[in-house]
Amino acid sequence: MNMLLLFVIIGLGNFLLRYSFFYLFGKIQISPMMVRILGFIPPTALAAIVAPAVLKTNGGLDISLANLQIYAAAAAFITSYYTRSMLLTILVGMAALILLKMVFL
Amino acid sequence: MIVSDSSQPIARFFAGARAITPILMGVIPFAMIIGVVAVDSGLPATMGSAMSLIVYAGAAQFLIMQLLGANSAWWVIALAAWIINLRFMLYSASLALHIKNLPLKWKVPLAYLISDQAYGVSIIEFDKDSGQHHKHWFYFGASLVMWMAFQTGTLIGALLGAQLPESWSLDFAFPLMFTALLIPSIKNRFMLLAAVVSGVVAVLGHGLPYSLNLPLAIGAGIAAGLFSQKGSDQ
Numbered sequence: 001m002n003m004l005l006l007f008v009i010i011g012l013g014n015f016l017l018r019y020s021f022f023y024l025f026g027k028i029q030i031s032p033m034m035v036r037i038l039g040f041i042p043p044t045a046l047a048a049i050v051a052p053a054v055l056k057t058n059g060g061l062d063i064s065l066a067n068l069q070i071y072a073a074a075a076a077f078i079t080s081y082y083t084r085s086m087l088l089t090i091l092v093g094m095a096a097l098i099l100l101k102m103v104f105l
Numbered sequence: 106m107i108v109s110d111s112s113q114p115i116a117r118f119f120a121g122a123r124a125i126t127p128i129l130m131g132v133i134p135f136a137m138i139i140g141v142v143a144v145d146s147g148l149p150a151t152m153g154s155a156m157s158l159i160v161y162a163g164a165a166q167f168l169i170m171q172l173l174g175a176n177s178a179w180w181v182i183a184l185a186a187w188i189i190n191l192r193f194m195l196y197s198a199s200l201a202l203h204i205k206n207l208p209l210k211w212k213v214p215l216a217y218l219i220s221d222q223a224y225g226v227s228i229i230e231f232d233k234d235s236g237q238h239h240k241h242w243f244y245f246g247a248s249l250v251m252w253m254a255f256q257t258g259t260l261i262g263a264l265l266g267a268q269l270p271e272s273w274s275l276d277f278a279f280p281l282m283f284t285a286l287l288i289p290s291i292k293n294r295f296m297l298l299a300a301v302v303s304g305v306v307a308v309l310g311h312g313l314p315y316s317l318n319l320p321l322a323i324g325a326g327i328a329a330g331l332f333s334q335k336g337s338d339q
Contacts, residue, residue, distance in 0.1 A: 003148070003152060003173075004152070004155065006169075006179055006182065006183065007152075007155060007156050007159045007160055007169075008159055009183055010159075010160050010165070010169065010183050010186045010187070011159035011160045011161070013183065013186070013187045013190075014160060014161070014162055014165070014186070014187070014190050015216065015217060017187065017190050017191065017193040017194050017197070018193045018196070018197055018216040018217065018219040019197065019212070019213070019216040020193075020194050020197050020198075021194065021197035021198035021199075021200075021201040022197055022200075022204070022212045022215070022216050024198075024201075025198070025201035025202070025205055026205070036331060036334070037327060037331070038191065038194075038195075039296070040295075040296065040299050040326065040327040040330040040331070041188060041191050041323070041327070042191075042192060042286075042290035043287065043290045043291045043296045043297075043299055043300040043326070043330075044299050044300060044302075044303035044322065044323045044326030044327055044330070045185075045188045045189055045191075045303075045319075045323050046189075046283050046286050046287035046300070047287055047299075047300035047301070047303040047304040047307070047322075047326065048303045048304065048306070048307035048318070048319050048322035048323050048326070049168060049185075049189075049280075049283050049307075049319070050280050050283045050284055050304065051303075051304030051305070051307050051308050052307050052308050052311050052318070053279055053280035053283070054280045055308060061308070061311050063308070069277060069280075072277070073280060073281075073284065076281050076284045076285075077284060077288060080284055080285050080287075080288035080289065081288050084288075084289050085131070085285070086131055086135065086282060086285035086286075087130065087131035087134065087135070089281060089282075089284055089285035089288075090135075090278055090281045090282055090285065093277065093278075093280075093281035093284065094277060094278065094281065097277055
């Protein structure tokens with residue numbers, strides 16, 4: 001599929017998501033069940049992305065304690081929990097991985 | 106002495122622009138990484154910038170590039186990007202309350218400009234005092250500055266792209282930035298369980314074609330979350 005076309009399709013969908021309640025405001029009621037499901041989407045979608053990506057190395061998925069990225073990710077988890085800062089989370093995680101690689105490889 | 110009225114549209118616009126400025130320190134490096142990764146994954150710099158203009162959602166763009174690299178089906182890529190951006194609906198609902206009487210020529214650009222950061226600083230401002238005038242000008246100032254920083258950042262990153270050393274392992278920035286979104290999104294133990302189940306299923310299903318492990322994991326995680334919540338209700 002043409003990449004620009006894919007971007008346009010995704011972009012149109014994004015716009016509809018952003019515009020949705022500018023249009024729907026006052027027109028619809030969302031069921032409590034729907035609210036519940038929507039609430040679970042961010043943590044599940046993000047976890048589904050994060051977990052394999054943390055374990056993924058050049059040689060494929062490495063699910064062993066020798067995978068240094070696991071420890072760097074743990075440092076990033078803790079940083080995010082206490083600071084809520086995206087920049088700090090990325091910096092600490094990257095620094096941890098670089099240090100671990102220097103020490104153990 | 107000239108007295109400037111701080112409730113005038115222009116003053117509100119600049120108040121919004123000022124409010125978002127401290128956040129740009131985090132936005133610009135992040136946007137640059139997106140530009141670098143775009144070029145790194147084989148896109149021409151123009152396509153990297155086109156993606157930022159059309160999609161305008163950093164996390165989703167990161168995900169799109171990863172999935173393109175993994176030969177995912179186009180509809181899985183689109184669905185995954187939209188799922189990541191479902192939060193925009195929440196922002197839309199929340200902002201709608203404050204801009205409901207505006208004409209279409211305002212609503213369309215204001216919708217396009219929705220971002221985590223602009224929403225965040227605007228809603229904090231609106232919550233301070235519900236009787237403010239020209240709220241949309243405040244939000245417009247914040248969201249426009251955010252947009253410019255993001256577009257400039259990705260463009261610079263895309264132009265620098267190829268010159269960065271391999272050893273920087275920028276690949277790992279991908280799970281890290283999603284970690285920074287994931288951790289704050291877990292607000293109770295049911296969500297924690299849902300996230301753990303989803304993560305485990307995504308890893309177990311890693312070998313599936315077209316990145317089908319993603320929708321599978323999300324479905325399993327939501328089901329686990331709903332069941333655990335229901336179990337504890339009784």
